[in-house]
Amino acid sequence: MTSMLSIHDLHVTVGGKEILNGLSLEVGTGEVHAIMGPNGSGKSTLAYLLAGRPGYEVTAGTVRYEGRDLLTLAPEERARAGLFLGFQYPVEIPGVNNVYLLKAAVNAARQLRGLPEVDAFEFLGLVREKMKLMHMEDSFLSRGVNEGFSGGEKKRNEILQMLVLEPRLAILDETDSGLDIDALKVVAAGVNSQRSPQSSCVLVTHYQRLLEYVVPDFVHVLVRGRIAKSGDRTLALELERRGYDWVAGEAA
């Protein structure tokens, strides 16, 4: 196994308060990891920190992405290097066309690799193909980024962006929250279609429901800012049965 993401003894404070304290995690290439945990355990902090959101201070520890020090990279550099964050609450950007953003994002990554800009016509074909997979209507093409989207549409749009950008490492922050069962299946199908021996995925989720459709290789339980327990998919089921207090009690 080669390492995609290697987090060692990570301590992170937000506004002076320590949210992650001593978190370590290894994600191998081609693996899918689920990170579960109660509210306030630091799941979203971890996702945002990996994507480079400002306002998160690393007080100790290291994060390596494909062997590089991730923490020295600006958010846009991380994205161009193949790291993708699927947002829990995708924002609306009025007037900025969905396809325009997608193309700019793809071209930014291509530029880094010394590739020419994508052909507009071929690109549109690719987007349409992925849209079909995500059950999205053609009107999406002419709309603004998340502008007037329902909660479910926003989440599907996140997965669509992931499919078009083809990241090496996708971090999906509660992509399942607020989805009905049909939408959940669509999202799961999208995530599964992206699985490959070359790419990895970290699913941050509160419930194990998504994991019935996207079967993880590993499940970790995050409690009070560190991994309290790790296991395989059966851990998620056990969590569902026994609740987070069970792990929290063990970890204490």
Place this chain on the structure above:
Amino acid sequence: MSESAKQLESLIARGYQHGFVTEIEADTVPPGLDEDVVRLISRKKGEPAFLTEWRLKALRHWLTMKEPHWAHVKVAPIDYQAISYYSAPKTKKDGPKSLAEVDPKLLETYEKLGVPLHERARLAGVAVDAVFDSVSVATTFKERLAAAGVVFCPFSEAVRDHPHLIEQYLGSVVPPADNYFAALNSAVFTDGSFVYVPKGVRCPMELSTYFRINAMNTGQFERTLIIADVGSQVSYLEGCSAPMRDENQLHAAVVELIALDEAFIKYSTVQNWYPGDANGVGGIYNFVTKRGDCRGRSSHISWTQVETGSAITWKYPSCVLRGEGSIGEFYSVATVNHHQQADTGTKMIHIGKDTRSTIISKGISAGQGQNTYRGLVKILPSAHGARNFTQCDSLLMGGRCGAHTFPYVEVKNPSATVEHEASTSKISDDQLFYLLARGIAQEDAVNMIVSGFCKTVFKELPMEFAVEAQALLAVSLEGAVG
């Protein structure tokens, strides 16, 4: 302050990267303004007696007027007797002799904006006769327009060749006594554009000052008059997206539009005069009176403006909706940064029955810029069934700028419908981070958000100019807004 807000601040704090060295003007009349100066201007231009008299009347009235101070802008005192009111066209010895002498940064900007090579020299102030390319371009255009019967020429040429049209229409929309700056302009204007589109003619091309090369250097007091005769159509673009090399401080232009029955005039402005430096020193005072008269039945006047330059912008392109069923529109993007100030908006005066107006205003404030929308929607008792829709949106970048909205509504006919929507928002850290997380560079991300904000206005611009305006916004944000 959050990290991305700090980054935004630092981008905003960056200087205007497209400034340029100004040259000293030669061959000018000594500063000062009196009847002799006005007579001199009129004589130098070989004007008929009625026009000389018209100018003198304007001057006499101007002398009785007080400089207005109601706008939400701080203006350093202007000494009107210190201004020279007539400059001979800049000659080769004043300006740079070739592009090689022009500030490379300015040329770089032209490059980014995609200004055609032959235009770059003109914009940079290189003597016209060195710019042979554009002469042939302009000639081709003139021939096509002449074939359609469209008159498009410098104002002074129109005075010579079409005095009857000038006498009939000049000052009929903006009377000389209309306001302080209009009166001043009427007394001392030196040149500008004139357009006449005959009955039933659809002007075969966009009219753009790009191609009006022989009327360059029209100076501080431009006068533009556009007449669209019955059933005709014309689209006119004023200015260009590149920063103009101009040393003028006060720019007091007057633009008059006249649309007769079923005529349509689309007037687009892209203004990028020098805004002054980061400390608010220098820059153009852009005090302009623009008004369109929908004189005929079902006539239609549409103003679109993208204002990114000038130290102070003070203008209200307006529509007088006289003809029954006439339509007035105003689409505006105004950007201020550093110490720039803008007080701009429109007036829609509904006189005729079933007249309609639409106002879409987008104000962007950054640095310590102050951006004011000021609008008047006036429905007179005669305007039965009149309708107006107004939307004013403000976007703030950073914590030291300001956005102000003064919408005035006067309704004197109960059958009228007036709607007003307004919003103020900031570029949020969340929006910025979302785009960064997709690999978009910080500056591109800001540009993207701002362009999205302006989209409803940009789509009103003629296609090729919409592209220019986008590029302009990107360039001016890169250097001036962040």
